[in-house]
Amino acid sequence: MPIFYGKASLMNYLKPIKALHSTIGFVPTMGALHQGHLALMQKSLLENENTVVSIFVNPTQFNNSEDLAKYPRTFDEDVKKLTALNPNIILYAPEVVDIYDGTPLAEHFDFDGLENQMEGKFRPGHFNGVGTIVKRLFEIVQPTKAYFGEKDFQQLQIVKKMVAKNHLNITIIGCPIFREPNNLAMSSRNERLSALERAEAAIIYKILTSVKAQFFTKSTAEISEWVQKSFRNNPTFVLEYFVIADEATLLPCTRKYKNKKYRAFIVVIVNNIRLIDTISLN
Template identity: 40%
Template structure:
């Protein structure tokens, strides 16, 4: 595996692969890698002959008082893991390489609507930072395919909308969430959990499973969402939201459903547990009622 820090070097490698007729798949990360990231590398290899991973802790997606300074940075460990996973190239730029005019001088990319709800509501500017850095990485790497985890489902939809709206010729692939044996979604921020908090953390996913069962049984979204928030609070979380949305566009579904989009749903939740802000989601299809 090669490792580069500058866009100039990255583009030289990309140009050589293009001349050889090789497709490229991109896996953007903020590092502190785990098995979920390595699954993204494996998924990317299914779509292209060359896989590029990026490690960059993007300051623009962190708000005031968030964990940018404390976010774990383990570049040498990450590079070793990527090499063992079969990644072809690691792009690990400095902040000045990504934002040469500084954070305040950067041109921004923003996806309206999708960016303002759920995590966007509690983290203003977060998805503007995500869309901006991903757009830059797309232009730097020029991949045919980019792979993102479905755990960050809202982020996945934001990036898909951005790529479509900007006419970027990149296939955006969503890869299934990778979980620990007890159901906890793998996340770099799980490292913040104490031993006691780690024992509680799987309750987030369990709450989503219970909510999905209630949804299939015919309970109203409002009732289910409140029950879920109460259950998370009782377990020791400080819940941000538990919400039932349409998978296609994250809009609230009509009740009763008007069309197929109102039946293909996703339950999303975010909650704080100690220093960690955990997110998770669970798809739920209501099916077509018998006439």
């Protein structure tokens, strides 16, 4: 499997591929690969002649230094998984200096307000970091299509907005959430959970499915109160936020409209580990 640690060597490798107008699918990751990541890659492999995967733990999107330090790094295992999936995958695994040419600093982005909701409220500067790294990776790889999981739905919408505002000729593909056998959304952070915490975290999806069942018969205020009460009765979990929002604007839903799509977003903290999940309500 071709592995590149510097952007110059990767760009040189991709140059003749682009000259032939071959399609390039791109899956950006922070490593600690799981089946959800591999599903994105499988889709890219089916839809493109070439697939590039990046592994880079981006420091500018972490507003918590402890979270950055503890983020799982399993590069050797990741390479084995990629090779087993398809040895023709092109891997880009840069160091910080290769991406940022010195001190890692985030650019400032205007995502038309998408960045001010949910994660933006609880993780200041997070989406400036996301925008910075995704834009730089897009400039290096210049993919035809890029694949993102819907678990981070706010991020998906922000990437789509960035591509539109910067007039980038890249199609952004959102892919369904992959879940563990107990329906916990797959995440690299799950590796930090104990076996008991991982099992008990099944409550998150159970609550979301109940929210979906209640959505057309109860108000969003009633549902939010029920969710908060459900977590008050489960002291292992701390509810950071629960929001029902318009999928397009990410603004909280205060009144339902038939022609709009809505989604429930939730973040729960278990032993200082943030677990994110979401579900479509339409």
